[in-house]
Amino acid sequence: MQLLNGKEASQAIKDELKIEVAQLATHGNAVPHLVAILVGNNGASETYVAAKVKACEEVGFRSTLIRFEDTVPARQLLDKIRELNTDIEVDGILVQLPLPDHISAEEVINTIDPSKDVDGFHPATVGKMVLGQPTFIPATPYGILLLLEHYKIDTKGKHAVVIGRSHIVGRPISILLSNPGNPGNCTVTVCHSHTKNLAEICRTGDIIIAALGRPEFVKADMVKDGAIIIDVGITRVEDATKKSGFKLKGDVDFEAVAPKCSYITPVPGGVGPMTIAALLKNTFKACTMKQEG
Template identity: 70%
Template sequence: MQILDGQVVSQATKDELKMKVGQLTAAGKKVPHLAAVLVGSNGASETYVGSKVKTCEEIGYKSTLLRLPEDISEFKLLQAIEDLNNDPDVDGILVQLPLPKHISEAKVIETIDPSKDVDGFHPMSAGKLVQGLPTFVSATPHGIMLMLEHYKIDTKGKHAVVIGRSNIVGRPMSILLSANTNPGNCTVTVCHSQTKNLKEICLQADIIVAALGRPEFVTADMVKEGAVVIDVGITRVADTTKKRGYSIKGDVDFQNVSPKCSYITPVPGGVGPMTIAALMANTYRACMERN
């Protein structure tokens, strides 16, 4: 069993981007500029956005963090996004989800200029992905593909099972794994809350991507010997033995599943760091395409 270490792959990706930014700076060219929009003060969102801003500094990107109140109107939020769309210095825009209930996430995503959609959530980005056209790919699936590539995991002709069908992870992941690329060329089964015989389907899988948001859902009796397991889940579970009062759990029962795997991602330290690395790669690409 080998650990797929997201910290290592993420650092390699960031080091490469830092070198490229150094070359841009030396040539007197524009460096990438990422603008993040944070509505309200959700603790998890604060952490995520903070790490994205910190990573921008580490690589040498310019970053802007736009903090907006929880009760901002949808109209004013859309206006703020339009201002970023129209700012020629901004290359990438991300609006941290989830948003307050009175704001339509769909409207917000559709308002972002597709050429600055570094999260890869815009319907135009999603449509291009389906058609196999160059586009921004949602950062978590993109990060997983970078990890598979880094570890030279053979995916050609393999049976991949994706548990979860969200537009952020499950759907784009299934498209990427089935694409005529390397990594890719898998036969993909997408499972979800209504799937019957989930255990039997998972036992056929050479690769399992668990992205359903239920802690330790994938158990050892669902995984065949030698499978590759990618755990996208990250849930806070109450834990009185911890000083902070909670533990971070993935969607996979790591302790019992890992001995059966050829490769597995830990939680934390697996997919999470890759998501931010992929976002940074998307932002660099946006800058190159715009300038």
């Protein structure tokens, strides 16, 4: 069993980006600028946004964090996004989800200019991805592809079982893994809460992408020997022995499943760092596309 170490793979990507950003600056070009918007003070969101800002600093990007109270009127948030859309110094805009109930995430995503949609959620972005046209790939699915690429895992002809059908992970990764290329050229089965014989289907999977948000859902008897396991889930579970009062659990029962696998991601330290690396690559792409006109 080999661990798919997202910290290691993401660091390699950040090291490459750092060199490319330095070259931009050397030639007198603006460096990428990412603006993150955080509404409220959700603990997990605070952690994620802080990690994104830190990663920007590490590779030499400009980053701006805009905070709003969770009572902010939707119109005020949308007006800020429209302002950023027209700001020529801003390359990427991300609004950290989830949002308060009175704000429509769909409306927020639709308001972001697709040329600055570095999270890859805008309908125009998703449409291009489905058609195989050049675009920003949603950050978590893109991070999974980059992780498979880093470890030189050949996916051609493999059966990939995706558990979860969210617009953020499940659906995009199912499309990307079925696309031509490597990673890609898989036969993909998408499973969800209404799937019959889920365990039986999982046992046929050469690759299992677990993205349903249920701690330790995937058990050892659902995995065949030699499978490749990508655990996207990350849930805070109460743990009185921890200083924080919780520990992080993935969707896979790691201790039981790992011995059966050829490759597996840890939680934390697997897909999470790769999501941030993918976001940085999308932001760099947005910057260079703008400069190329």
